[in-house]
Amino acid sequence: MSEIPDTAEAMENKETAHRLPLGWLVLYFGLIAWGAAYLWLYTPALGGWSQAGAYDQAAPAQPSR
Amino acid sequence: MNEYRYDNQTVQGFILSAIFWGVVGIVIGLLISIQLWAPAANLAPWLSYGRLRPVHTNGLAFGLGVGAIFGLFYYIVMRLCRRPLVFPRLARLHLWLFNAIIAAAAVSLLAGKSQSLEYAELEWPLDVAIVVIWVMFAVNVFATVIRRREEQMYVSLWYVLATVVAVAILYIVNNAAVPAGLWKSYHAYAGVNSANVQWWYGHNAVGFVFTTPILAMFYYFLPKTTGLPIYSHRLSIVSFWSLIFAYLWTGAHHLVYSPLPDWIQTLAIVFTLFLIAPSWGSVVNGYYTVGADWSKMRTNYLTKFFVMGITFYGLQTVQGPTQALRVVSQLIHFTDWVPGHVHMGTMGWVTMTICASIYYVIPRIHGTEIYSEKIANVHFWLVLVGQLLFSITMWITGIQQGALWKVQNADGSLKYSFMDGLVKNYPYWHTRTLAGIVFAVGMLLFVYNVLKTIQQGKALRASPPSPAPAAA
């Protein structure tokens, strides 16, 4: 087996050889969209959520006697 | 084949050094895994778990990992630039200093000289020395790339250059400290700020030691071993820039539910999840590359190392981001799940890819074939089984721990004491040691195979040359 020579042209298919896979593009932009939503929801200055606030809501100060 | 004299001695020197520190790191890893279930194995103050753990992590990350990165980067850079290193003597000095520093690092950590910053434990004199050798490395890499004889820079070179630049920034900023003696210093940052800087560094040490350099190797050695060109140049481009852009935002996912301001945590979580996309860009690119001819899995013994390596990279880069989610973090953070996660990356992706690259490089340096494909195959299966057993065991006990910590009685009180949770780890920790032994045996076979290949190559050169030997 002859080896590929050490040139960028040989090591890699041409830029035009393949489109970006559709599934991967969906993943890429899907994560960006999800990130925008999450950022809004969980940033105190934007969505109003805060770690301490969530704790106060969820937990009573004392376990019941 | 090669019309230039490549400095193969330095490359091999780094590879052998990396292997040596790798064996040391793995042996210490076995010892500390035993200490977790047998406290009597803390044989002396300097051999106690607290001091040995950083020797294990530094020995493997910087001794094995960075040692292999130096050697293989020099190899890759010379080939892709089609010229020898511009400063071969500097590279040789770099090799000796590297080993001196790792040795001094190990001794200083055993002596308890530690900044208590994960993956940045080394005290300031060693930090200064590391910056010096990194500059030596950077000068050689940049000079060689600038004076290359190949016009286009291939993908691997992008990852090489990004690694050189990013590690320098990360290392210098986080190791800023105020000395209080020759072997003692205090972090330049305090409290919450100290935590934020440390994990900005800590996570990107993973990014720029365990990810970008290993991708540089993957993108170079996969086409070289299989003879198949990388599937998509466009995918390489988008993945590369997205990866190095997003990585630096993510450090605070180590600090979820800590006193760090919420907005920094949330930003980190968002970018961590986004990282799945560029990571999987490389995974998809790798799969489609081999997908052009799956028979390579059978006909070329190294292909399966790379395919398995990129598979674990793919799993790692889904699992890691999932862990950043608040709902997951609150269950598994601080538990044994996390070492399980880390070891899938280091034992599965990083070590697998480095070993395969070394298997490729060593015979070519010596103009010979690998000593034994059979041993390499056994090595492959042992490290695969060892790593899976290790990680799966840790995931199970990690979830169990996290759950036991949370269980509450009907009246709202906790059901289990801390010790109740701890003792339930013991059977899993026994299994983890066993998994480590299986992995270690596999790695020793690798070392044996490499050393025998070198011996074989030397014997070949000593005997009268039949065809012209390939290497200088």
Added chain:
Amino acid sequence: MAGEIYRKPVSFALMAAVTVLVGSIVTMAYPMFRAEMHEKLENLRAFTPLELAGRDVYQREGCVGCHTQTVRPLRSEVLRYGDYSKAGEFYFDRPFLWGSKRTGPDLAREGGKRPDAWHARHYADPQAVTPRSNMPRYAFLAQARLDPSEARTHYRVLASLSPKGQWTATDADFAALSEKTELDALIAYTQWLGHAVQRKQAAGGVELALANPLGDSPQAVARGAKVFEENCAVCHGAEGHGETQIAPNLMDDTFLGVKGDMPDGAYFGLITGGSDAKAALGRPGLPDGGMTAFGGQLANDDIWAVISWIRAQQAHERQEAPAREQTEHLPGGQH
């Protein structure tokens, strides 16, 4: 995308540097200039020279590898350890020692939970205190004397990084260190942890009138014996007779340093609230405290079961040895 950049390594490297710097600046550098990264709780005080020497030992021995120092704002964590960690508690921490793995328990709220003598025994031989613990022994720390001049250097360097007046040690404080060991220092540091935050479980008062819902049923006593063995015997001894300097005798007629027993409700309040319940009970106990607050860590019924067992045991002892000399044990309750 312009292919030109892949032929120009210097431009390429600059572009890569800019790319990695964007996130670094937004999430790491910019926050440094915000006040929320440099808060300080009013009650927080800097380390004494002894505590700082202990923190140096903590760093040297790599304690951070197994112990965290940050309680997350989650209900189960607050129950187990105490109030969740606040940014302002770490003002003096260079570096932070939050850790990332809990092989052992979190230590952020460890200060004041147990007496010094307990820690001394536990550091020297953890398995003697908690048989199935996997913590290494640190007995050698008791042999290592502190070096006052080194401690002074470390202290002065740290003090120089804070505004004047926060670090107040004098030369006499450093000289006094020559009498101390590394173990003393580590214990002092352990007791420093969490001092700036009110212990949350103590917030509830004590209701003396509470009656034991389990009474003296044999099942309750048997269950109490088991709970006592697992949680209390470590300090109070298997029979409840106490341990010198660690925990008081529960079988004598002294309660929190004053003669005369108290009703079950007082026991319940003290076990749930820990040392901080002493004030509500109006009895002194041991000045530096040390009773762990078990409220939230143990089910209420388990706590009542322990009280059932203690009562049964007390009655038993009164029968067995009416003339028993109590003075061989500690003079009075030291909770």
